[in-house]
Amino acid sequence: xxxxxxxxxxxxxxxxxxxxxxxxxxxxxxxxxxxxxxxxxxxxxxxxxxxxxxxxxxxxxxxxxxxxxxxxxxxxxxxxxxxxxxxxxxxxxxxxxxxxxxxxxxxxxxxxxxxxxxxxxxxxxxxxxxxxxxxxxxxxxxxxxxxxx
Amino acid sequence: xxxxxxxxxxxxxxxxxxxxxxxxxxxxxxxxxxxxxxxxxxxxxxxxxxxxxxxxxxxxxxxxxxxxxxxxxxxxxxxxxxxxxxxxxxxxxxxxxxxxxxxxxxxxxxxxxxxxxxxxxxxxxxxxxxxxxxxxxxxxxxxxxxxxx
DNA sequence: TTAAATAAGACTAAAATAGTCCTAATTAGC
DNA sequence: GCTAATTAGGACTATTTTAGTCTTATTTAA
Numbered sequence: 001x002x003x004x005x006x007x008x009x010x011x012x013x014x015x016x017x018x019x020x021x022x023x024x025x026x027x028x029x030x031x032x033x034x035x036x037x038x039x040x041x042x043x044x045x046x047x048x049x050x051x052x053x054x055x056x057x058x059x060x061x062x063x064x065x066x067x068x069x070x071x072x073x074x075x076x077x078x079x080x081x082x083x084x085x086x087x088x089x090x091x092x093x094x095x096x097x098x099x100x101x102x103x104x105x106x107x108x109x110x111x112x113x114x115x116x117x118x119x120x121x122x123x124x125x126x127x128x129x130x131x132x133x134x135x136x137x138x139x140x141x142x143x144x145x146x147x148x149x
Numbered sequence: 150x151x152x153x154x155x156x157x158x159x160x161x162x163x164x165x166x167x168x169x170x171x172x173x174x175x176x177x178x179x180x181x182x183x184x185x186x187x188x189x190x191x192x193x194x195x196x197x198x199x200x201x202x203x204x205x206x207x208x209x210x211x212x213x214x215x216x217x218x219x220x221x222x223x224x225x226x227x228x229x230x231x232x233x234x235x236x237x238x239x240x241x242x243x244x245x246x247x248x249x250x251x252x253x254x255x256x257x258x259x260x261x262x263x264x265x266x267x268x269x270x271x272x273x274x275x276x277x278x279x280x281x282x283x284x285x286x287x288x289x290x291x292x293x294x295x296x297x298x
Numbered sequence: 299t300t301a302a303a304t305a306a307g308a309c310t311a312a313a314a315t316a317g318t319c320c321t322a323a324t325t326a327g328c
Numbered sequence: 329g330c331t332a333a334t335t336a337g338g339a340c341t342a343t344t345t346t347a348g349t350c351t352t353a354t355t356t357a358a
Contacts, residue, residue: 002229002267004151004238005315012260027334040318047336060325061333076263080151089153111161114225114274118151121266130259154346176303189349196305209356210302 008083010037011045015054015079016131019071025064045083052082071131077122087122088115157232159186160194164203164228165280168220174213194232201231220280226271236271237264 013035018026028046032039046065049055056068067074081087089111162184167175177195181188195214198204203223204214216223230236238260 002151002153002233002236002238007316029334038317041316043335044317050336057335058325059323059333059335061331062326063324063334065335084151087151089151113278114270117270117273118267121263121270124266125259125263129262132259156347178303187348190347192304193348199305206304207356208302208304208354210300211357212303212355214304 002089004080005084007041007045007048008080010035010041011049011079011083012076012130013037014042014045015049015067015074015127018055018065018067019127019131022067022070025058025062025066027064030064049079049082052078054078054082067127070128072126072128074127075123076125076127076130077119079127080122087119089118151238153229154233156190156194156197157229159184159190160198160228160232161225161279162186163191163194164198164216164223164276167204167214167216168276168280171216171219174207174211174215176213180214198228198231201227203227203231216276219277221275221277223276224272225274225276225279226268228276229271236268238267 014031014037017031017034028039028043031037031046032042035042046055046057050057050065053068054074055065057063057065077087163180163186166180166183177188177192180186180195181191184191195204195206199206199214202217205217206212206214226236
């Protein structure tokens with residue numbers, strides 16, 4: 001389905017909650033109860049976002065997590081790659097080794113072009129954009145049905 | 150990893166083979182031996198591409214599969230949605246029902262914007278583009294590392 | 299009538315993902 | 329120092345998805 005994992009989906013919910021109060025540190029417990037996502041899951045996601053430089057953390061009593069930057073400087077691309085690894089549609093976009101399609105596969109380079117387009121799209125959207133009021137969903141739903149006409 | 154399935158990857162290999170001889174009908178056996186992909190797998194992919202209007206099929210002796218249109222009119226988006234369903238990054242982009250994040254999720258609409266951008270990127274690339282000689286891979290690899298700086 | 303081919307879908311096995319839990323390390327406050 | 333609160337790290341299990349195979353039915357040319 002070309003879809004990202006639930007963890008990434010949760011991550012955007014968590015980050016949009018945190019973006020409402022940029023400076024403060026939030027504990028995992030606080031975030032779990034505010035978002036309704038199970039605590040161990042919240043904790044796992046928060047831990048993944050720290051090495052990716054999306055969040056910063058402080059240990060110990062009065063510790064917690066905070067955004068590493070302002071919401072307009074945190075891109076969706078950064079969040080996705082933190083949770084799912086490099087953004088690349090095909091295996092051979094990451095590494096050219098081990099591709100067994102000896103003949104008939106002169107395609108890799110062109111996948112790269114597509115990957116780049118998607119990368120650009122994801123980098124152009126920031127957390128600040130995500131927390132803006134949503135547009136009417138009807139206007140922006142993808143007309144998938146049209147593909148089958 | 151925001152990546153598409155192997156089936157879709159195989160599909161592009163199969164279609165690029167077929168695009169070299171647009172008019173002819175190819176049997177599943179012929180395609181399997183030409184591409185090196187296992188026959189049952191080739192067969193499965195070909196069958197998925199027929200209802201999606203990417204291929205047409207003829208049964209019986211002298212039957213086979215052929216492209217439903219010229220390569221420049223078959224988009225990557227059509228191939229992906231044939232094999233993986235609607236192009237939508239998050240569950241709630243497909244259906245707004247059953248989203249349990251009652252509070253804190255004013256995000257759906259904005260995912261739609263991202264989905265649309267990706268959709269556009271995938272629709273703008275056709276099978277004809279894919280079979281052009283690939284550019285040097287080094288030039289187009291996604292600079293993932295830069296996300297972590 | 300027979301042989302060659304697709305159609306449909308059930309089924310199995312493998313892999314990825316989600317989610318939970320436990321133990322260690324760190325820090326503020328008493 | 330001691331204790332409580334909190335993150336860090338990683339092991340582990342269960343679930344779901346995906347890949348791949350197989351069988352039977354249908355269609356058509358010769």
